[in-house]
Amino acid sequence: MTDLVGVERRDGHGARSAVGKRERLIDGARQVLHAQGVESTTLADIAKAADVPVGNVYYYFKTKDDLVQAAIAAHADEVANTLAALEHHRTPKARLKALIRMLTEQRELTSRYGCPQGSLCSELDKRDDELGRSCAQLMKLPIEWAERQFGAMGRRDARELAVALIASYQGIALLTNTFRDPELMTREARRLERWVDSLN
Amino acid sequence: MTDLVGVERRDGHGARSAVGKRERLIDGARQVLHAQGVESTTLADIAKAADVPVGNVYYYFKTKDDLVQAAIAAHADEVANTLAALEHHRTPKARLKALIRMLTEQRELTSRYGCPQGSLCSELDKRDDELGRSCAQLMKLPIEWAERQFGAMGRRDARELAVALIASYQGIALLTNTFRDPELMTREARRLERWVDSLN
Amino acid sequence: MTDLVGVERRDGHGARSAVGKRERLIDGARQVLHAQGVESTTLADIAKAADVPVGNVYYYFKTKDDLVQAAIAAHADEVANTLAALEHHRTPKARLKALIRMLTEQRELTSRYGCPQGSLCSELDKRDDELGRSCAQLMKLPIEWAERQFGAMGRRDARELAVALIASYQGIALLTNTFRDPELMTREARRLERWVDSLN
Amino acid sequence: MTDLVGVERRDGHGARSAVGKRERLIDGARQVLHAQGVESTTLADIAKAADVPVGNVYYYFKTKDDLVQAAIAAHADEVANTLAALEHHRTPKARLKALIRMLTEQRELTSRYGCPQGSLCSELDKRDDELGRSCAQLMKLPIEWAERQFGAMGRRDARELAVALIASYQGIALLTNTFRDPELMTREARRLERWVDSLN
DNA sequence: CATGAATGAGCATTCATTCAT
DNA sequence: TATGAATGAATGCTCATTCAT
Secondary structure, three states: OOOHHHHHOOOOOOOOHHHHHHHHHHHHHHHHHHHHOOOOOOHHHHHHHHOOOHHHHOOOOOOHHHHHHHHHHHHHHHHHHHHHHHHHOOOHHHHHHHHHHHHHHOHHHHHHHOOHHHHHHHHHOOOOOHHHHHHHHHHHHHHHHHHHHHHHOOOOOHHHHHHHHHHHHHHHHHHHHHOOOHHHHHHHHHHHHHHHHHOO | OOOHHHHHOOOOOOOOHHHHHHHHHHHHHHHHHHHHOOOOOOHHHHHHHHOOOHHHHHHHOOOHHHHHHHHHHHHHHHHHHHHHHHOOOOOHHHHHHHHHHHHHHOHHHHHHHOOHHHHHHHHHOOOOOHHHHHHHHHHHHHHHHHHHHHHHOOOOOHHHHHHHHHHHHHHHHHHHHHOOOHHHHHHHHHHHHHHHHHOO | OOOHHHHHOOOOOOOOHHHHHHHHHHHHHHHHHHHHOOOOOOHHHHHHHHOOOHHHHOOOOOOHHHHHHHHHHHHHHHHHHHHHHHHHOOOHHHHHHHHHHHHHHOHHHHHHHOOHHHHHHHHHOOOOOHHHHHHHHHHHHHHHHHHHHHHHOOOOOHHHHHHHHHHHHHHHHHHHHHOOOHHHHHHHHHHHHHHHHHOO | OOOHHHHHOOOOOOOOHHHHHHHHHHHHHHHHHHHHOOOOOOHHHHHHHHOOOHHHHHHHOOOHHHHHHHHHHHHHHHHHHHHHHHHHOOOHHHHHHHHHHHHHHOHHHHHHHOOHHHHHHHHHOOOOOHHHHHHHHHHHHHHHHHHHHHHHOOOOOHHHHHHHHHHHHHHHHHHHHHOOOHHHHHHHHHHHHHHHHHOO
């Protein structure tokens, strides 16, 4: 009621509060979906997290699935950006190890709620709809990025190595979550870094 | 009074349909929960899969969670038995590779619905109740089994290796499911077998 | 399975376990209905209190209402007997005061669950069926008994006094129950005894 | 859009159907609960009486108990107001007799469904929850009001008299209901008025 | 656009009653 | 007669979605 302006100015081309709300909804959705899973999350949960009236959600998203889709897309954007940011490391090995370190830094959150992408995939893969396919896109990003790094290292088996790396991460994220033990990730990360170092 | 044997064949000392139904319900639950996930599965789904009237489910299980719990327990039993059956291989290495092969053999199902344990853990870890804890028990079984094998190989880092192996499997199961590509699992399995062979 | 005989011998004219069970069911029903009310009591509750398998109840009573009816009838019998037993007091006044004292002695139970007759009437009066009418019969007993006593005292307004007395008791039973305070009944009983003494 | 005024007439500053519906639900609940009792009344019954779709009830009340609670509270309000309105009589005796007369005027309804407060207390006292306690509050109101009147008459035993009066009313209400005979209340009311007159 | 309210299909669960043996 | 099991209608409650303003 007070600082609507502050909250809502966001881009310079005439969009107004709508933009802010849409983003708030997506951000809220990402948080709540990560913490609770897709099926267990109601639109009301998301609306509340975003501080948006429930009825209003439908001016931004036609259905709940649409909003979930948008949350996944936003997630994909962030992942892409994060991966891009890793490019400044000079060598492919350095980049791969930087990825590992980055993921490890989130171990506390992971131990509580699992890897956001992994959780989404695991849950939505059961469904045979657009949402399931979106998840696959999400998972492709780090795999292809890692494949490029391994490729830059001259590895013929770059794809296989990339898959192995990401699988290891997804797996250890799941175990970290299952046992609520962040240390599991720390140890596995060290192992993976050593592994990367050992290649070639 | 008539054909007890034919309908209820189960044991020779008076057990009747009750036993069969309880098991049918648990089996039905395991199937449907694997295929659809816990939250998306209604009691009606399970009852239908087990060919039991919905109202009757409550004669055997007090709540839906109770039934899910029983399904998890049954799953744990099977896992334990399966692991025990691997003991007949002579060397720890042979046992570990046999495990990998066995898991790989299920790649078609995994590619459609994911690893049953992994899916359950991923979904139920979000909850902070008994069910979540049951999942952890489920996941412990293969890890501790693998740890024993690596230990028998004389590895000091047996636990870490066990975690790494199971993590790799869980991760590749997730990717296999996400991309609906059983081949992913085949390739990763080869890699893991080679890795096991390379140890010591 | 073991001491069926011991449990079921009950009368000497050839009746067997049936009699014992029927009575146990009725007794169980009376207890549980008093404590929980009619609508809140399931057949399973009663069967359990009577230690009789649920399915078996239907060999003794066609419906739940039938069993409730029988419980009310048994209650009526007991009330009639109790009132008859009061006849040994020499004067009507003594009899009336004895009734008051007797009711007061149950104040602890009344404070927890109310007057059994009152509760039944209050709940079943809402219904327009046989059960409601049974309750009226139940309530008539003490009124008519009291009316006879007041009549024997030579009161022309015997009926009115009887109604007033029973009403006072029913009312104080309700308040005693509502406030969980047995003392309320003690005090009102003293008042009613004084009132009886003051008549004529 | 059309006849909002007629349907929702309630206040002139923008209040809308919400207000009307909440009240309609409470009013409907009061009626139906009085007529059928708490346990026998389904939410659908109440919703129908209030002409509100069942699912919508939950927009106004979180649970059935919540709605019952609200109905009790509304009842308490009305009782309080009614008692306050009796204050305009000049003497305590006049007030007490006015109360008796007022209650007697409802004898037709009472003979069909019992005293609303009494029924609620009788039924809910069996439960050991918030609802039971609310009922006690409801019953306290007339007792304390009567106590004040007897106190104003200089009676040291004001509380006891108040309890006796309300008990008599509750009891006769029960008998009136049980025997479906409004005359019972008429006669007892006369007796109580005489009794009040006879005091001091 | 915004919002509180409305709607109805769906779900877990209960329970009186019936059935098969 | 005895009994565990079966059945299905009903109930309280949830929630995605829509409506009215």
